[in-house]
Amino acid sequence: MERWGWVAVLLGSIPIALWSATVVIDSFTARPQSGSILLEWRVSREEGVARYEVERASAGSSEFRRLSSLAPKGAPATYTYEDRDVLRPSAPEQSVYTYRIKIVGKDGSISYSQTVTVAYNVSGVRRTWGMIKEMFR
Secondary structure (H helix, E strand, O other): OOOOOOEOOOOOOEEEEOOOOEEEEEEEEEEEEOOEEEEEEEEEEEEOEEEEEEEEEEOOOOOOEEEEEEOOOOOOEEEEEEEOHHHOOOOOOEEEEEEEEEEEEOOOOEEEOOOEEEEEEOOHHHHHHHHHHHHOO
């Protein structure tokens, strides 16, 4: 199901239609890994998309900040982004992060995916090891 000029949500797939861009996101997940959070989304249709921007908000905040920008590949496609910023020294031991994908059309129009939330717990040992590894990258 597609609608032009507004967002329509369907069970199983999320069609997002803009005036000049159409994207169908079939799935969007975020899962903790050792030292990072892996985001993955699959699209079955993308037309008129200039870029995707990965955004994150921390627990208790409704303000999203941009983490990265990815160019469209052409559908069908799977995109991944690894958020390694969760290793930063100032991050709390346990955090809740909310992610979304900002879809920017070639005409400058903007739409957003659904949000996904993940709880992430960093042990002191893993935090120290992660910071040591980052020093040598």
